[in-house]
Amino acid sequence: MIHKKKPKLAVWKFASCDGCQLSLLDCEEELLAVAGAVEIANFPEASRAVVGRTYDLSLVEGSITTPHDAERIHKVRRASKFLVTIGACATSGGIQALRNFKDVKEFISIVYATPAYIDTLNKSTPISDHVAVDFELRGCPINKYQLVEVLSAFLNGRKPVTPRHSLCIECKLKGNVCVMVAHGIPCLGPVTHAGCGSICPSYARGCYGCFGPKETPNTSALSAQWEKLGSSPISIKRAFRGFNAFADAFRKESELYEK
Amino acid sequence: MNNSAKNDYPPGLIRADDLEHLLKALGAGGFRIQAPVIRDQSIVIDEIKSAGELPAGWTDEQNRGHYRIKRRSDNAYFGYVVGPYSWKKFLFPPSTAILEAKRTGNGFQVSAAAETVSPTAFFGIRPCDLRALQILDRVLIGSEYRDPIYQKRREQILIVAVNCTEPGGNCFCTSMESGPGAAEGYDIVLTEMIDAGQHNFLAQAGTERGNLILQQVPSEKATSDALKSAAEAVQMAARKISKKIDTADIKEMLYANAEHPRWEDVAKQCLSCANCTLVCPTCFCANIDDYTDLTGETATRVRRWDSCFTLDHSYIHGGSIRSSVRARYRQWLTHKLAAWHDQFGSSGCVGCGRCITWCPSGIDITEEVAAIRSGTVKAKAI
Numbered sequence: 001m002i003h004k005k006k007p008k009l010a011v012w013k014f015a016s017c018d019g020c021q022l023s024l025l026d027c028e029e030e031l032l033a034v035a036g037a038v039e040i041a042n043f044p045e046a047s048r049a050v051v052g053r054t055y056d057l058s059l060v061e062g063s064i065t066t067p068h069d070a071e072r073i074h075k076v077r078r079a080s081k082f083l084v085t086i087g088a089c090a091t092s093g094g095i096q097a098l099r100n101f102k103d104v105k106e107f108i109s110i111v112y113a114t115p116a117y118i119d120t121l122n123k124s125t126p127i128s129d130h131v132a133v134d135f136e137l138r139g140c141p142i143n144k145y146q147l148v149e150v151l152s153a154f155l156n157g158r159k160p161v162t163p164r165h166s167l168c169i170e171c172k173l174k175g176n177v178c179v180m181v182a183h184g185i186p187c188l189g190p191v192t193h194a195g196c197g198s199i200c201p202s203y204a205r206g207c208y209g210c211f212g213p214k215e216t217p218n219t220s221a222l223s224a225q226w227e228k229l230g231s232s233p234i235s236i237k238r239a240f241r242g243f244n245a246f247a248d249a250f251r252k253e254s255e256l257y258e259k
Numbered sequence: 260m261n262n263s264a265k266n267d268y269p270p271g272l273i274r275a276d277d278l279e280h281l282l283k284a285l286g287a288g289g290f291r292i293q294a295p296v297i298r299d300q301s302i303v304i305d306e307i308k309s310a311g312e313l314p315a316g317w318t319d320e321q322n323r324g325h326y327r328i329k330r331r332s333d334n335a336y337f338g339y340v341v342g343p344y345s346w347k348k349f350l351f352p353p354s355t356a357i358l359e360a361k362r363t364g365n366g367f368q369v370s371a372a373a374e375t376v377s378p379t380a381f382f383g384i385r386p387c388d389l390r391a392l393q394i395l396d397r398v399l400i401g402s403e404y405r406d407p408i409y410q411k412r413r414e415q416i417l418i419v420a421v422n423c424t425e426p427g428g429n430c431f432c433t434s435m436e437s438g439p440g441a442a443e444g445y446d447i448v449l450t451e452m453i454d455a456g457q458h459n460f461l462a463q464a465g466t467e468r469g470n471l472i473l474q475q476v477p478s479e480k481a482t483s484d485a486l487k488s489a490a491e492a493v494q495m496a497a498r499k500i501s502k503k504i505d506t507a508d509i510k511e512m513l514y515a516n517a518e519h520p521r522w523e524d525v526a527k528q529c530l531s532c533a534n535c536t537l538v539c540p541t542c543f544c545a546n547i548d549d550y551t552d553l554t555g556e557t558a559t560r561v562r563r564w565d566s567c568f569t570l571d572h573s574y575i576h577g578g579s580i581r582s583s584v585r586a587r588y589r590q591w592l593t594h595k596l597a598a599w600h601d602q603f604g605s606s607g608c609v610g611c612g613r614c615i616t617w618c619p620s621g622i623d624i625t626e627e628v629a630a631i632r633s634g635t636v637k638a639k640a641i
Contacts, residue, residue: 033553148553156551165533165569168619172537173353173564177299177343180619182326190532190619204299215570216584218530221620225324 007056007155010042012076014062014069015096015124019141020087021045021061030148037155057082057154060133063089063124065096070121070130077131084150085127088140088243092212095140097124097246101258124246137162138193140210140243146195163194164215167207170198179204186226188239191217191249212244219253233257268464271478272485273449275458278310278336281419281447284475285380290417293349294382295342300328302342304349313383314339321428321612324621334458337383337451340427341611345540346381346388350395350412354563357408357547362556372559374408380417384445386438387430387611389420391540393444397603398543408562417468420445424452424492429612431502431625437609439496447473450489461489502612502625504596505632509606512632513597517589521630526585528620533566535614535622536591541607544572567591592627 011021025046027034041051058080064070077083088094099107100123108115127133137150137160146162153160163169167189171178179185179201187206189198193214200207213219223236231239237257240250273281285292286308296305297314307313319339320327331338356372384392392413399406400413423432423439432438441448446469450461461481464470481489536542546565551558565572568587573580581587599607608624615623 030553037553149550152551152553155553156555158549158551161548161550163569163571165566165571166530168530168532168534169537169564169566169569172534175303175344175348175353177301177303178326178534178617178619181324181617182299182301182343184325187619190530190534216531216582218527218584221528221530224528225620 006037006039008041008052008054009038010055010058010076010080011040011045012042012058012060012062013045014060014073014090014127015065016062016087016089016094018045018061020090020139021059023086023142023144023147024059026144027148030144034148034151038151054079055081057084057151060085060090060127061087063093063096063126064121064130065124066120068119073127073130082134082154083127083131084135084137084154085133086137086139086142086147088138088210088212089124090127091136091138091247092244093124093126093246095243095245098241099124100246101241101254126246135160138211139195143195143197165194166190166214167192167194167196167198167201167211170194170196171201174198174202176201179206180225180229184229186229186231186235186239188222191219191222209239209242209244209250212247213249217249219249220256223253223257268470268473270461270463270481270486271473271476272481273460273462273476273478275334275336275451275460277477278460280476281462281472282307282310282382284472285382285417285419287475288378288417288472290378290380292380292382293346295337295339297328301326302328302339303344304342304346307382310336313337318425319427321616322621323429323615323623324618326616333453335451335453337421337449338425340423340425340430341385341388341613343538343613343617345391345538345611345613346384347391347395347540347543349379349381350392350409350416351399351406351543351545351564352408354561355408357560357562359560360558367558374411376412376415378415378417380419382419383421384418385421385423385611386441387432387435387609388540389418389441389444390432390435390437390609391611392418394541394603394605394607394609395543397605398541401603417472418445418447418465419469420448422448422450422489422493423496424450426496426500427612427616429502429615429623430500430610431504431612432610433497433500434502434504434506434625435606435608435610439500440490440493445469450492452485452489452492454488459485461485502615502623504608504610504625504628506596506606509628510597510600513593513628516631517593519631519634521627521634522585522589524630525588525622525627526583528622529568529584529588530620531568531584531587532619533568534617534619535624536566536568537564538613538617539595540609540611540613541595542566546571567594592624596628 188209189207193211240254399409420441595607
């Protein structure tokens with residue numbers, strides 16, 4: 001294939017654990033192919049070298065939690081032709097969005113010896129609340145095969161195959177037996193976005209919803225079924241307050257179970 | 260396929276202890292054997308080598324959104340009904356590469372994905388699932404447009420059916436005229452009989468190749484008493500079935516009720532998770548995905564199970580036609596029970612009850628049809 005120039009790739013970190021950008025380094029077999037297909041121009045986790053000031057593709061990890069980051073994301077947007085957010089933090093605010101349901105100032109006063117040094121926002125918000133995002137890749141963490149798929153799609157000018165349907169479809173494609181029906185285990189699969197490969201149900205555990213809400217999620221119907229299986233209101237609230245607590249559908253459902 | 264049953268082969272009585280010989284004969288005939296086995300506390304279909312791997316002494320408890328296996332008081336080999344996966348998965352695989360393309364100079368070269376298929380016996384397939392195969396045959400290879408993947412696999416299948424003598428909690432095959440006894444389409448059909456310490460199978464060949472297999476199994480001539488009690492056992496199962504769908508004019512009834520308020524009610528309970536369609540033995544919808552590698556040198560086209568419950572399924576330029584769950588549930592049920600008649604000349608439902616059991620929300624198709632019928636809104640001007 002004739003490339004005039006390899007596209008320049010940048011990886012940016014906001015409030016996050018680094019797990020998603022590490023998925024890129026975790027690509028193992030595909031890593032050389034990735035390195036061959038793009039010029040890794042700005043990726044502090046992998047290299048100190050910084051090439052140029054503008055990028056063909058930016059992968060953005062993390063949520064916006066500080067005034068400084070709320071500014072910085074606009075610079076990243078301006079420097080990027082395509083901006084793809086990766087992971088639950090960047091796409092829904094992440095686990096740190098649990099602060100959004102409480103008073104963050106209280107936390108600061110309890111946790112930090114000198115609260116005055118802390119400059120933080122009241123809410124942890126997804127990147128798409130701040131700038132235009134070209135594509136969102138879900139997951140906590142993202143699935144490295146899906147990341148390679150997004151890169152392949154970008155390089156070849158096609159739409160990535162990352163379906164928005166339920167996790168149940170992945171279970172059925174895999175041949176899993178439904179843990180909810182056959183074992184009575186509460187599972188978030190029926191309202192959760194596919195993508196992980198049904199890891200937890202494959203080990204007879206219920207889905208934890210790491211990939212956030214699927215398209216048209218019917219959270220209240222699922223909660224009703226969880227109640228029938230014996231789940232308490234508090235456990236239902238906690239189930240929806242995971243890594244994607246601030247994703248609209250999950251947030252609304254958990255708020256229904258708030259006293 | 261070409262194995263429509265003829266009952267001119269003499270029925271034989273096989274002792275349960277001799278079932279092993281039937282499996283050996285199938286193995287010797289070059290068949291891999293797919294049969295019910297226990298995995299993940301469920302009865303699924305997988306490859307077996309001996310009768311000892313069958314779930315003897317187990318049954319399944321099925322209810323709306325509920326499945327458990329339990330011990331039986333006897334040692335019946337087939338004392339349960341259908342599990343989470345139908346035989347569709349062997350003939351219409353969940354995911355399969357259709358073709359590959361490689362870049363060559365200025366163009367590209369396309370090759371069909373190679374696949375080898377070995378002769379396989381479907382051992383223990385129930386009458387409802389057998390009927391489902393006949394429906395899939397009609398849909399996928401019954402017209403001038405044939406699915407080569409299905410056809411290639413289907414040609415390798417030998418059918419050892421097992422009549423039902425005990426229905427499950429969600430069975431309604433009697434409504435769909437697909438059971439509990441198998442009428443046709445088998446190479447061999449077995450009826451299990453446990454009575455007064457006797458544990459036997461009435462074995463009936465339906466085709467010459469089935470007959471040749473049975474001839475290798477020790478058996479005695481079935482007495483008229485044995486024939487009678489096997490027939491009674493199947494009739495008894497039919498009487499025990501409590502769920503039903505009234506199929507009278509069902510096509511017209513459903514077409515007339517496209518705006519019934521019940522669709523809105525069921526949409527409140529429906530998760531649009533797609534489980535019902537994927538466990539259904541006749542749902543055949545698939546999606547085609549194209550993949551490229553990072554270099555853009557090779558591309559793969561993959562077919563995988565899809566469902567009318569996803570938004571992408573009805574996506575055309577500009578958006579999804581069935582954006583509401585109401586529209587998606589209505590589409591599924593109406594296609595299965597009504598439009599299927601127009602399209603393929605039969606119902607698409609065989610009454611296996613899987614969509615009821617494996618719905619995490621416990622929606623019952625028989626109840627939905629009854630509710631729509633009872634409140635039939637006569638078509639009226641808007």
